[in-house]
Amino acid sequence: MSLSGVMDVSTFYALFSATCFTLVGLWWNVVQSHPEWLRVPARRRVVGGIYLSFLLPALMGLFAQVGGVEQPGIWRTGFVVVAVVGSASTLRLLSRERAEGGGDDLRWRGLGVAVLYALIAVVGVAPEIADVVNLRPIQAEALLLILLVVLAHSLVWRFMAGEGRSAESR
Numbered sequence: 001m002s003l004s005g006v007m008d009v010s011t012f013y014a015l016f017s018a019t020c021f022t023l024v025g026l027w028w029n030v031v032q033s034h035p036e037w038l039r040v041p042a043r044r045r046v047v048g049g050i051y052l053s054f055l056l057p058a059l060m061g062l063f064a065q066v067g068g069v070e071q072p073g074i075w076r077t078g079f080v081v082v083a084v085v086g087s088a089s090t091l092r093l094l095s096r097e098r099a100e101g102g103g104d105d106l107r108w109r110g111l112g113v114a115v116l117y118a119l120i121a122v123v124g125v126a127p128e129i130a131d132v133v134n135l136r137p138i139q140a141e142a143l144l145l146i147l148l149v150v151l152a153h154s155l156v157w158r159f160m161a162g163e164g165r166s167a168e169s170r
Contacts, residue, residue, distance in 0.1 A: 010065060013142070064078075075141075083120040
């Protein structure tokens, strides 16, 4: 923390990345206890989508730590590339879900994720946009990543409480 009581951006990204990588590990522990999820292609895609929902923000956090405020080109490039991968993966998952008659709930959450990835990429390409909300670009990205992880948690909840729950426990 700085003297003003505001968390240092570097500290935030270190904690954020570590937390997201921990969530990746926890998710895989959950998946290992439910091998039936991987036998059905539609469920396997959702399981993989949730995995990416934690892995990709963790990777962006690492890029932010490496580049920091001193070398913004590193984190900006990393954020744009990872956000494009995340957006493309999310849109692909959504199109397959839609073709298979997936629910509106997943579609809205997925669209939210795709929009957040798009905003992350836009701030990476045009960091001056963050000035509109009186933030440094790396701070604006941090807020978008927080929202992305919140949506990832809601996807986990939806999956665990609905689609991923076994028929006997319903």
